[in-house]
Amino acid sequence: MGVSVATLGFPRIGPRRELKTALESYWSGKAPRQTLLDTAAALRAENWKRQQEGGADIVPSNDFSLYDHVLDNSALFGVVPEAYGWDGGTVGLDTYFAMARGAAGVTAGEMTKWFDTNYHYLVPEFSAGQAFRLASTKIVDEFLEAKAQGLVTRPVLLGPVTYLLLGKARDGADPLTLLPKLLPAYAEVLGRLADAGAEWVQIDEPALVLDLTAEARAAFGAAYTHLTRAAPSLKLMLATYFGALGDNLATALALPVQGLHVDLARAPEQLAAVVAGARPDLLLSLGVIDGRNIWRADLSALLDRLEPVVKARGNVVIAPSCSLIHVPIDLARETDLDPDVASWLAFAVQKIEELRILALALNEGRDAATEALAASDRARDARRISPKIHDPAVRDRLATQGEHDSRRASPFGTRREAQRAALGLPAWPTTTIGSFPQTPEVRRARADHAKGALSDESYTAFLREETARAVRWQEEVGLDALVHGEFERNDMVQYFGEQLAGFVFTKHGWVQSYGSRYVRPPIIFGDVSRPAAMTVEWWRYAQSLTERPLKGMLTGPVTILNWSFVRDDQPRSVTCRQIAFAIRDEVLDLEKAGARMIQIDEAALREGLPLRRAEWRNYLDWAVESFRIAASGVADATQIHTHMCYSEFNDIIAAIGAMDADVISIETARSRMELLDAFAEYAYPAEIGPGVYDIHSPRVPDVEEMVALLRAARKRLDDDQIWVNPDCGLKTRKWEEVRPAIVNMVSAARMLRG
């Protein structure tokens, strides 16, 4: 068999976002269920064909999902909280989407980041006496579906230990204690796959790249002994990704599985130890092509590393480092990209092609792939010396950076007095996080403008009208700190990237963020600077319409970095500092224009945290410093806000304190204010807006509910520290939902004011 090519997962969304369209039509009642199911089946068929024809020998199934693969796993094992009124049969679409998005009378499940990616999964919620049994046939159905199309796939199953570790038990128990009850259900799934004709199953255990307790490590041994015994005819490819196995390597190598996939993009250094420690009959799957970034690989360099391994082991699988859901689908559709930059890139389809070439060169010798290898060499060399990526002025600015660039003039106590005097806000001040609904009209206007069908003047006039309406409405409902609404922005990162030097953009490069929500991450290819003010005119216009303070609204450097595809030819910390100075320029321009409050969103600061604790310090040091560079140029009386979504703060509360923002708004509604414990324990000195409105759900929260959340907050914080706001921006909601929710929120604040 020699060297074969595998993929671990392929983007589900469709090259033209077919899945988004189908889901949203179904949810809005415009299309019947069958249309959604047909679209999904067509996407799966297309993906299988595309990967197979592109040169993948081993193609997955069950990597497809209508919403989220972790939620799929919960459905598979009947992990459905009582509130959803599930009848205990098969988990149907209504129950599935109710867990994902909420429904009449029930909130959606908690959502959080998938490891250190910008993908979000639904946190499995285990009840006190949680039982597990097969409640979905999706994994078997999709295997048979592919088989009927002539393809024996390698089904993907989220591994039991990672699944439990990603979940939460309602009673606070350690989810791992559920493992003995869960394993028989896993064994049953494997048995059914074997009966259906599967030969291999890919079982994903990315938790193996985390810091694990001794109990968790032991759980792997117990789990895989059980599973390999239960399905002896089936071969298991245990997939690890997003980092090095490190101190879990011995654990992984000791498991009685038939294959092990390792991430050699994030952790190339582990190759030698993996090869040295692997049993001769363990099939190694080498994740050499980066599934998390879009740079073309250096194929010659990879061959230098792979050839000795292939020689030593004979049979080897090569693969992307992880599922390809984290990269866009096809570079070929990007006809407007700068051709130089385009020649340095590879998206999902191109990555499979890179693997095909590698396998060809490994199986038949480099001569069999001379031309493709030469092209790869040329791209590598051209990129290295391209003048497009180097800007001496940016380099100089970073070189002359001093301590004072990252420190506010006075400590928080002093600033607070100055701000209270300048702003005159009531107790329990109300605000929103920045964006208001991106209605179909707003998006259509932007699309028309981009196509040239709407003139600059008409587009601006339209956006001004939207902004004016939003400002008037905020005054009417009685919000205290206003926003302009962000109607002019396509996305909070893309919008800034488009105005900064050093970035390029795709037209079709969508990547799933959660459910039917996608992003088009900018590509940072060169040194970053800000050629001109980016937001000042919009702020000035909106503030001119009201006496109340209106927040200047910016995305912070760490978030721009973490939600972009970042150049890999210099440390991320350097790129981040470059962005920080660009944002600092914007902050100072806003202040000069008269802004008294400036919000610098760092929604993604937490998610950039390395998965291994030993690496946290270094990351947090430069991330916090970058935020401070952006924020520290302003006067004491200028109030700096920041915002973070679904972050678990316990671990990094000191770093959040060190950001030294005057006000932070955070997501707390779905976690019932538990997140605030960290702030209380740390005695966080500054002001905090714990979200009281879960904006990820269409549900409108009522006054009592928000009052209850605020009461829970005041148990943990001082009254004069607390702001009242939603969890996050309102761009994904409809005005019909936002209006009553914000009216209720303002009423809730008034109740607390007494």
Ligand SMILES: Nc1nc2c(c(=O)[nH]1)N[C@@H](CNc1ccc(C(=O)N[C@@H](CCC(=O)N[C@@H](CCC(=O)N[C@@H](CCC(=O)O)C(=O)O)C(=O)O)C(=O)O)cc1)CN2
């Ligand atoms: N980058 C990023 N990451 C993030 C977030 C975020 O806001 N940005 N928020 C958190 C949650 N994640 C989210 C991710 C995406 C969206 C979201 O709303 N995405 C939109 C797309 C946003 C966008 O870029 N819109 C563009 C393009 C819109 C579009 O599709 N236009 C149509 C035409 C429009 C029409 O005719 O209706 C087209 O190009 O075909 C715009 O508004 O200009 C969506 O999927 O619907 C929300 C939250 C975490 N990670």
Ligand code: MET
């Ligand atoms: C994902 S964080 C969003 C922050 C941004 N200001 C908004 O309101 O949309």
Ligand SMILES: [Zn+2]
């Ligand atoms: Zn947010």
